[in-house]
Amino acid sequence: MDRRKFFKNGSLLTIGAAVMNPFQGSANILDLESVNKNKKAKNIILLVSDGMSTGTLNMTDLFLNRKTGKGSNWIQLYKDNRVSRALMDTASASSIVTDSSAASSSWGGGFRVNNGVLNVSPQGEPHLPIWQKFKKSGKMAGCVTTVPITHATPAGFCVNSKSRNAQDDIAEQYLDLGFDVMMGGGSNYFSPELRKDKKDMFAAFKAKGYQVVKTRSDMEAASNAQPILGVFAEDGLPYYVDRNSDENLQKTIPSLAEMAQKAIDRMKGHKNGFVLQIESGKVDWAAHGNDIAGLINDQIEFDEAVKIAIDFAEKDKETLVIITTDHGNANPGIIYGKDANDNFDSIQKYTQTNEWILNQIKPQSSVSQVKEIIEKANGHSVSDEDAKTVLSYYDGLHKEDGLYNYKKLPYKAFAEMQGKINSVGWISMDHSADYVELAMFGPGSELLKPFVKNTDLHYLMLQAAEVENKF
Known part of the structure; x- marks a missing residue:
């Protein structure tokens, strides 16, 4: 079958030719195109670093280069000219600045929807999510994430909902739809002790034949012959740097x-192939908190998952790997100064997130105790004046709002103090309207144009897998 004519009657005639490094010779372009031309993507792995501004990608590559001598897997793919690359417009139907539910729905349903909504048009029309389309075509489908599995990004590929906050209902939809692997956090929406309606969704999944796993060892021991529901925390999983500082x-x-590898192992033997979304959801949460240790280390965790996907696709030869983000957030970057190198390198000593630090501080903490907590986590302390400023937030003298900041912790104030030492600046604590990075590897990658709308990705995935948009 000529894949360039496959959708000749569809809404997308072609997504175009490969985008290459303009400084590379044309032979490299032809080589990559010839490798993938007319090949069908049996499997699709889509990796999303949620809320990843370009500065986050850049800083993580610099951080790894300066710490280990080797940069990120993502940027190395660019350096080696092994992927097609584009910029992507991330707008929603209601704003040039999207939220994660509308962003994921643009990929999942193929249409832009209002912020806060999952695959329901502004007129109330539902759009069938792409993982359901692939299930109907005979493929296995799954999602893994570091936030609740019922959160906006995985849900946008899987369900319809007028509200992204209806996570109890989203858990029930997952049960009805029968996806093959769903792993992340979110026992708040599955446990009878934590759900408002007291439904035991864990029992319901078990009754339907799922293996329900709640620890890393349980996940590793799970059979690849049955569907898997993995829920490892009440809400989001711990930040990667906090996890790695705690043996338990x-x-x-x-x-x-590890979740990505397990999901691939579970689905890779299926005769009709599989589709898998891999999300680093807490890159976004760290950006909302201007939390540099959380941000860089969770981006590193994401980058390790990129390697898992690329390694599999290299051997498999039938897998399209898509690497991207849904929107920018906080737009962090390294600020110019004579000590910028050394200042930025100081982050290598950070062993805990700002979230961990600020939760250790209590209203009754002394100035010396605050300084000791910070020094333990950051490898350096702050002045008495800065410690007093931090404490003032715990006495109710000051307050900070913000998404995922339910305890009113002084994230912004503390990040500004750190900035004097680590040379990292932030423009905000919220999403931005950036055009974002999009990279593709494997069959179907040659279809990518230099600039796309987020909705184009929906149709590209269908075209690459030769699945008609008829459902």
Whole structure:
């Protein structure tokens, strides 16, 4: 079958030719195109670093280069000219600045929807999510994430909902739809002790034949012959740097790469192939908190999952790997100064997130105790004046709002203090309207144009897999 004519009657005639490094010779372009031309993508792995501004990608590559001498797997794919690359417009139907539900729905349903909504048009029309389309075509389908599995990004590929906050209902939809692997956090929406309606969704999944796993060892021991529901935390999983600083968390909580590998192992033998979404959801949460240790280390965790996907696709030869983000957030970057190198390198000593630090501080903490907590986590302390400023938030003298900041912790104030030492600046604590990075590897990657709308990705995946948009 000529894949370039496959959708000749569809809404997408072609997504175009490969985008290559303009400084590389044309032979490289022809080589990559000839490798993938007219090949069908039996499997699709889509990796999403949620809320990843370009500065986050850049800083993580610099951080790894300066710490280990080797940069990120994502940027190395660019350096080696092994992927097609584009910029993507991330707008929603209601705003040039999207939220994660509308962003995921643009990929999942193929249409832009209002912020806060999952695959329901502004007129109330439901759009069938792409993982359901692939299930109907005979493929296995799954999602793994570091936030609740019922959160906006995985849900956008799987369900219809007028509200992204209806996570109890989203858990029930997952049960009805029968996806093959769903792993992340979110026992708040599955446990009878934590759900408002007291339904035991864990029991319901078990009754339907799922293996329900709640620890890393349980996940590793799970059979690849049955569907898997993995829920490893009440809400989001611990930040990667906090997990890696705690032996117990390392033993009990799987990394994103480990979940990704398990999901691939579960589905790779299926005769009709599989589709898998891999999300680093807490890159977004760290950006909302201007939390540099959380941000860089969760991006590193994401990058380890990129390697898992690329390694599999290299051997498999039938897998399209898509690497991207849904929107920017906080737009962090390294600020110019004579000590910028050394200042940025100081982050290598950070062993805990700002979230961990600020939760250790209590209203009754002394100035010396605050300084000691910070020094333990960051490898350096702050001035008495800065410690007093931090404490003032715990006495109710000041307040900070913000998404995922339910305890009113002084994230912004503390990040500004750190910035004087680590040379990292932030423009905000919220999403931005950036055009974002999009990279593709494997069959179907040659279809990518230099600039796309987020909705184009829906149709590209269908075209690459030769699945008609008829459902």
